[in-house]
Amino acid sequence: MVKRGAFIVFEGLDRSGKSTQVARLVESLNQSGEKAVGCRFPDRTTTTGKMIDSYLAQKSELDDHAIHLLFSANRWERSQAILADLEAGTTVVCDRYAFSGIAFSAVKGLSYTWCQSPDIGLPLPDLVLFLELAPAAAALRGGFGNERYETSEVQIAVKDMFERIGSDVGSERWKVLDAGRDVDAVEKDVRGRVEELLKKVEGPVGKLWA
Numbered sequence: 001m002v003k004r005g006a007f008i009v010f011e012g013l014d015r016s017g018k019s020t021q022v023a024r025l026v027e028s029l030n031q032s033g034e035k036a037v038g039c040r041f042p043d044r045t046t047t048t049g050k051m052i053d054s055y056l057a058q059k060s061e062l063d064d065h066a067i068h069l070l071f072s073a074n075r076w077e078r079s080q081a082i083l084a085d086l087e088a089g090t091t092v093v094c095d096r097y098a099f100s101g102i103a104f105s106a107v108k109g110l111s112y113t114w115c116q117s118p119d120i121g122l123p124l125p126d127l128v129l130f131l132e133l134a135p136a137a138a139a140l141r142g143g144f145g146n147e148r149y150e151t152s153e154v155q156i157a158v159k160d161m162f163e164r165i166g167s168d169v170g171s172e173r174w175k176v177l178d179a180g181r182d183v184d185a186v187e188k189d190v191r192g193r194v195e196e197l198l199k200k201v202e203g204p205v206g207k208l209w210a
């Protein structure tokens with residue numbers, strides 16, 4: 001039987017370096033002979049993703065509940081492909097996931113448990129690497145653009161919400177990494193944690209919030 005792949009998620013504030021670390025991890029795993037693919041949410045290429053992109057670019061308005069459900073649908077659309085990769089022995093490294101979903105929606109005042117519910121049953125990550133960066137430091141990194149949520153107030157509130165989510169997920173699965181270090185140092189830390197994980201991944205993929 002093929003050993004299944006690991007499901008690894010990066011979370012963090014905007015500008016915390018997630019996309020760079022996802023790309024580097026996928027490349028280094030493949031170079032060392034571990035099959036790995038990257039993915040990101042929101043996936044802006046699908047029909048729901050295009051609606052999300054327009055909302056984020058502030059070209060359209062949507063009720064807070066409706067956009068939350070669209071973000072969740074965007075994850076469900078990809079879920080079978082993630083499971084298929086994992087079962088085929090490919091590690092999946094994902095840039096944001098359902099934890100961003102709760103963090104960004106709950107800070108708008110939606111109920112935390114209501115925010116969790118549409119994501120119940122999604123593939124459960126084996127490891128969540130939370131790239132921690134002070135919101136002020138994140139804002140200095142190239143500044144914010146014009147997308148919705150790219151303001152210091154939102155990012156500060158989101159950071160607090162991520163802390164609550166991390167404690168609900170539990171420290172076995174949720175690891176906080178200092179993203180204030182240089183890119184290579186963060187990459188080395190990531191790689192060390194992923195090597196530990198790959199030694200022990202086994203059994204079926206779990207279900208989120210179940």
Ligand code: DGP
Pocket residue numbers: 014041042056067068071072096097098100101102104105148149150
């Ligand atoms: P990115 O493509 O990683 O820059 O993310 C786009 C923005 O959308 C970012 O500010 C975080 C936010 N976001 C990501 N996922 C969700 C989600 O599930 N729900 C909500 N409300 N916002 C999200």
